[in-house]
Amino acid sequence: MTARSYPDRLAAHAVLILAVAVTFVPLVWMFGMSLKPPQLVFTDPLNPLPLAPTLENYANVFRTANVARQFVNSVVFAGGVTLGQLAIAVPAAYFFSRHDSRAANLLFAAFLLTLPVPFVVFYVPNYILMSRLDLLNTYPGMILPQIASAYGIFLLRQHFKSFPQSIIEAARIDGAAEWTIIWRVVLPANRAAIAALAIFVFINTWNEFVWPLLIARDPEMHILTVGVAQFASGEGGIQWSTIMAAAALATLPTLLAYLFIRRQILNVILEGAVKG
Amino acid sequence: MSYGATSKSSSRPRRLKLLRPYLLVLPAAVFLGLFVYWPVVLVTFLSFFEWNMVSPQMTFVGLENFASRFADPAFYRLLFQSLLYIAIALLGNFLLPVGLAMLTLQLGGRCGDVYQSLIFTPTVVAVSVGALLWQYIYLPTGGLLNAFLGLFGVPGNNWLNDPATALGSIGVITAWKFMGFNYLIALAGLMAIPKEYLEAARVDGAAGWSFVRWVLIPLLMPTVLFVMLTAILQALPNAFVPIEILTRGGPNDASNNLLYATYQSAFQFFQIGKAGAEAVMLMLLLGGAAVWQFRILDRSLTYDR
Secondary structure, three states: OOOOOHHHHHHHHHHHHHHHHHHHHHHHHHHHHHOOOHHHOOOOOOOOOOOOOOOHHHHHHHHHOOHHHHHHHHHHHHHHHHHHHHHHHHHHHHHHHHOOOHHHHHHHHHHHOOOOOOOHHHHHHHHHHHHHOOOOOOHHHHHHHHHOOOHHHHHHHHHHHOOOHHHHHHHHHOOOOHHHHHHHHHHHHOHHHHHHHHHHHHHHHHOOOHHHHHHOOOHHHOOHHHHHHHHHOOOOOOOHHHHHHHHHHHHHHHHHHHHHOHHHHHHHHHHHHHHO | OHHHHHHHHHHHHHHHHHHHHHHHHHHHHHHHHHHHHHHHHHHHHHOOEEOOOOOOOOEEOOOHHHHHHHHOHHHHHHHHHHHHHHHHHHHHHHHHHHHHHHHHHHHOHHHHHHHHHHHHHHHHOOHHHHHHHHHHHHOOOOOHHHHHHHHOOOOOOOOOOOOOOHHHHHHHHHHHHHHHHHHHHHHHHHHOOOHHHHHHHHHOOOOHHHHHHHHHHHHHHHHHHHHHHHHHHHHHHHHHHHHHHHHOOOOOOOOOOHHHHHHHHHHOOOOHHHHHHHHHHHHHHHHHHHHHHHHHHHHHHHHHO
16 A cells, blocks of 8 residues: 555655644644743744743742642542553453353443443432542542443453463463462563553543542642643633643643653554454 | 252352352452443433432432423434534544545555654643643634634634534544544554455456455455544544533533533533433433444454454
8 A cells, every 4th residue: 555656655745744733733832832921922823932931831830729739639540540440451351351151252242332331421420429428529539430441451352362372271280370370471471561551541541631620629639630721710811821831731741651652552552453 | 869969069169160250350340330330220210300419309200301302402403513523523533534544554664653653642632731722722812723814814703602613613622632543543453454465456456446446445444434433432522521611512502512411411400310311312322323333343353353
């Protein structure tokens, strides 16, 4: 499918470069405006580069919001959900990769069926449950319902399937129990896929918005993405340079993570999708 | 008799042994049961009642919540607008990413890798942050879009507050935020097509239209279908946060859809029964589409094995 003619390649490049440009406009303007002096933020909107760059907006964000606390909340929330999802997904994915019985397949289908159920369906019952358990405005309240996802099971099963059964048999003959086999044999051998899944879940949870907002109204428990939105709905008018600085601060961690481990993240999706 | 007795005494440990591997699935089953299956059951149950989430009084109303939805013209408007969101998703999160993936594949090699990384980038940006960035772009005065249009003498607009453009403006945000993910999925599927199939067809003399019709299209079909159905299923969930942050379904419900209206019924108007009925209808719609998706994929994903 490789195009060899020169004009064809040129046209393909042109379209793709246009797509990349549109993709990056909001991000470039975000960083640019976050560095513009507040009074100049709307002058020359077509030029994202600040003429007199300043860190004033960032200082402003740190002054008005407890960014450090929000950062910690984001880390605990995303970290907790990631660990939880791995803890339920690894053994279940291992089970489904090794069992092909009717019952196992039915169970797997039942798990898969949860994937398209829209999240709004869970919000009311889970909110009621969490409030009855007195877990509103707490980390467990934010984290526990978010762990319930079949996505990791679905993705890891594909990777575990290609793991040779002979190695598992050998470990079993040596007397290893199933949990030991998972912990000592399957986990280390698939650590790249598991790490990539972890990164992916972490980034997605870091970027969550509605559930952490619903369950934790207390500003002390806001995560970064919720905190940014508070700037936009703040009383006394919207200060765009401050919003952009807050948005940049919330985006930098995931953007940096993506910059450094881009290949692993892309590969887990590429492979999961292919084998799925 | 003694034979029966031994078989009975040994069958219990054996059954236990058979069940033991299922312990591996137990943690996942507990979490999914508590936070997914149970909510589905509860929401369905609540859809037969009138309740405001806090009052101890719940009134059984039978199918009234469903009937009142079908009798309400606003419901059909929500349905229509949901289809509009899906149509936008088909353009922005299906046709566009599949097209871009094909172009990327044609270039191949290092160029392809660079485009892959760049186009995927919005996936790691929070959708709430993305919504705010686009709120700036759409600003009537000082916003980027109107400034850009001004270059060509095109008059600007108050994009998010104009009933004619609010829904489309939200749709563009979701296209921007979620296109990269579907692009990568499309790329994955296209890269998985065994090159030997294409070579073999060429050797057999398939060329031109017959090559496209009988070789290329059947091979591309599974991937194309998968991305298309993902785009359809995700259209409403993807639009949720931008709507919540930017328009709350307005102005005058112009950017609302079934999913967001369900959320409003529950958390804004505290009409849990109405929200339940809407949620059940959503589940049936999306669940049906998903079952259909798995079916089609099952049938068409055979070349991989």
